[in-house]
Amino acid sequence: MQLSWIGADLRFSYCTEHDLPEISRMLAKESVCRWLFFGPNTEEETRSYFLPLIEEIQEALAEGRTPEDHVFTIRLKHSGEFVGQCALLPVDFSPGSYLIGYQLDDTCWRRGYGTLACTFLVYFAFTVLGGYRLNGDTVADNTASRRVMERCGFVQEGVQRQYWHAGGGYYDRVIFGLLASDLAPERLSRLGETFTAA
């Protein structure tokens, strides 16, 4: 199976253990974790979350199977500079339905990379994996994340009030969804032209 894809300025590669120091540095930042229900994280916490996912991915790839989990490291295509990570995680008991996630380092915000990362997840889930549904959620105040999903065609499906209780505050959870059938066939084929084998 292919390991890397290129879209515009970015390269998306299946995550390996070598990426963990940079992912850990990003997830140790207050700025990045401001609207996440976890973090800021120690390096140990980040490693213990990501390592089992990376092991599952690398084992599947080594055996020529499609992994269950899809965690990608995002880098600038020319310099290899670290930009962030994004992921598709399977929803239990619903083959073809995935939870999306993305976190970018704060040095790379507001350049359209969040939207490009989410667009890559849409492309990957519907075109490469043949999935039928994507699920996203965010703290209501996380305007950037909401905009990213809206720009990628996600529909707001509900609000769970005071879903998260963290740092002494209560936070509403806004739920988004996107069905493959929401996208016109031409849009799906345009996605296939945006991302190419690295």
Ligand SMILES: CC(C)(COP(=O)(O)OP(=O)(O)OC[C@H]1O[C@@H](n2cnc3c(N)ncnc32)[C@H](O)[C@@H]1OP(=O)(O)O)[C@@H](O)C(=O)NCCC(=O)NCCS
């Ligand atoms: C959410 C995140 C991925 C957005 O990445 P980004 O590269 O800055 O996003 P883009 O440049 O593609 O911008 C997307 C939209 O968000 C808006 N936006 C970006 N940062 C914003 C901010 N701090 N406040 C308000 N709007 C913001 C942009 O203006 C754009 O909106 P527009 O279409 O109306 O112009 C990034 O901020 C991030 O990694 N945050 C920390 C981790 C996180 O919260 N992840 C999501 C968890 S649900």
